[in-house]
Amino acid sequence: MENFESEVSSLDDETTCLVNSVNSVSKKDEPSFSDDDRIDTRSELKFETVVENEGEKAKRKQIETALSSECTPLLTWKSLAISRFGLVSDDLRFTAWPLLLEVDPSTDEKNPSLQELSDHPEYNQVILDVNRSLKRFPPGIPYERRVALQDQLTVLILRVIIKYPHLRYYQGYHDVAITFLLVVGEAAAFRIMEKLSTENLRECMEPTMEKTDYRLNYIYALLYNVDRDLHDFMDKAGVGTMFALPWYLTWFGHSLNQYKDVVRLYDYFLATPPLMPLYVATALVIFRRDEIFAEGCDMASIHCLLSKIPDNLDFETILIDAMRYYEKYPPEKLEKLVRKRVEKEAKERKKNEQMARNRMNRQKSLWVRFHNCIPGWLHMTRRSRLGLVFATATVVIGYLYYIKYGIEMQHVPFGRLKNSKSSGE
Template identity: 75%
Template sequence: MENFDSEISSLDEETTYLVNSHSDKTFQDSLLDDDDIVDTRSELKFERGKFKFKFNSKSDEQKHKRKEIEAAIGNKSTTLKTWKDLAMSKFGLVGDDLRFTVWPLLLEVDPSTDEKIPSLEELSDHPEYQQVILDVNRSLKRFPPGIPYEQRVALQDQLTVLILRVIIKYPHLRYYQGYHDVAITFLLVVGEAVAFRIMEKLSTENLRECMESTMEKTDYRLNYIYALLYKVDKDVHGFMDSAGVGTMFALPWYLTWFGHSLNQYKDVVRLYDYFLATPPLMPLYVATSLVIYRRDEIFAEGCDMASIHCLLSQIPDNLDFESILVAAMKYYKDYPPDKLEKLVKTRVEREMAERKKNEQMMRNRLRGQKSLWVRFNNRMPAWLVFSRRSKLGLIFATATVLIGYLYYYKYGGDARMPFLRLKDSKNSGK
């Protein structure tokens, strides 16, 4: 696959027109009954070079790296370590045509494409089907610029089938929003068949914790960012901790390997080269390195949670990712995950204690602010109000008061019941 001139994030005029004129149709297609589902994947047969993402002309250094990778591909004795070194070192795997071959080798998956792929209709009964469809339809910025409408719909169908195949084969895995951003990157580079094998392996290994029924472990992992910041840049750590920034800014980075947050396709695939060749928690080290890289911008925002969160949530274009990756690798070697675990546990326990304290303070405040009606209602006898929220009890109480008032109004000061007055009159007659 050749590389591209324009970035994946910008749609050209033709694509913009197609998106605007067909968006309603795409959405309606996603809501069709099972009997009306049309599998359009035959419109899109994956071929090397099918989509052309061209970058600026290569430097001599990049051209040399390309020749080095091509030589390794031609050498049958090339080891896994060599593939990892090539993927991690400067410029990564350089081009998508090389990634087409090397990515499956990095993960040691079968690159054959003879497996039968089910149709969209066959998978449409899955409970996650509609959610996947909606997410895929929202991922237009990740599609090749200028792709004709028919091929775009076919690519969307391929992406939907790819995701559903994984979660059907592994029912203990749960689809999460952002998973499609990972899947489409592999789909665009290696095609539907090999992308399934890659996503299958990543989902059961690197992304496994993200695909559990709750996000508890994912939330826990994000705290490694602060533990690492404490080790390598205490000033940034203290500033962000004092501002109460938290970790949510990095959640899409971790869940999508930055695929959702980066505007430029070349940056996305460069990071994927790196993550495929490094340990599973490396995205957290890259996230920390990125935060430190932008430390001056963070300090300029002032110690304000909203401002810092907003700044970090938007990753600017044209960052020097090569230097960010070099720093991330140094951090990993100096402070591997096991050396950070104690700091992470301490931070999580502290946050949990603070959360419980705040919840108790809120309960106390609410208890102290109960209205007079609530206090009065709590003291009303059970026979008068059957339950605190019982409408019948309120009606009964109202009727009792009303009858008493009418009785007093009718009989005046003589508040005895009529049958008592009748008894008195009989006694006087005797």
């Protein structure tokens, strides 16, 4: 744990030379996590009150002792957040989370109103996402309190992206923000989201999802080192990394149904390097390896299985495994495998695209091939079609006129026609 600070700085200095061009899209084009863009299709987040066990009670005393001291070092807070049971309860997190991130929760800044923020280009999307997140608020709270929280969440998000205009809002960001809003309140939540957005979540808030997509490949690089059989099985099935996208973007806040699991993971992520969610994702996949193998080598079945995280998983074991993986295979040791995988996928994608084009060419009819050979000026545009209709009508009218009058004129002697002309003169 003593080397976390150096690890974080080294991760910030990393450069990614290869990216997946499939996801070279703007934030507006990225898929949402919800199956329905109008409502939140997730199950309701369960805010169950759990009686603390003996281990949690002992951990609470340690945290209260650290809080009573004015000189508790940062490494102590990190150790408390990482170790079993984390920071135990929200009443302790209220004070410990700002200390863990070394942010000052007090502020004399005036919060802007929703009306003042309504002209921001991201305003409508943020409103839509906040309205879809009703099930992530505690159940049974008064309507007025819920509406107030929704307004606070919207303001919180927009304040960050207005203060840092190079950052782009992404769908799922609100899942992170709502957790901090519920635990530490509006002022401290802004300070925390401000720091996370410029550090841990910085790559996720770029204009494109290229770096995010690149990072997700660390899951397979780590699987290759830790569980080769599982890696080969998932790779052969073509599962890909999309199942882990909401995990990484929201620190699992979008995918978990138990509130206690969400805040426990947030304890852990606040105290560990920025890429630790990927190690937890890998540890979670390995933890469920038997279920994955039982699905058979089928992409859709495995993706569906992994997309739904069951309740009451043993996250303490998963977090211990993730830390062990990080210590043995830090990101810099995985980078070569990640680049190799990205290069391989880029070549396969290019090959498949060429095969698809060739197949389409073979399936084209003779008329289509002939049509492609016609110069552009001969193509039947709307203007040329109108011209053709007009020309055809002219020919038809001329022909009819000839039938009616031209034949009669053929039977009139030329001399008679000439005399008639002379007499007319």
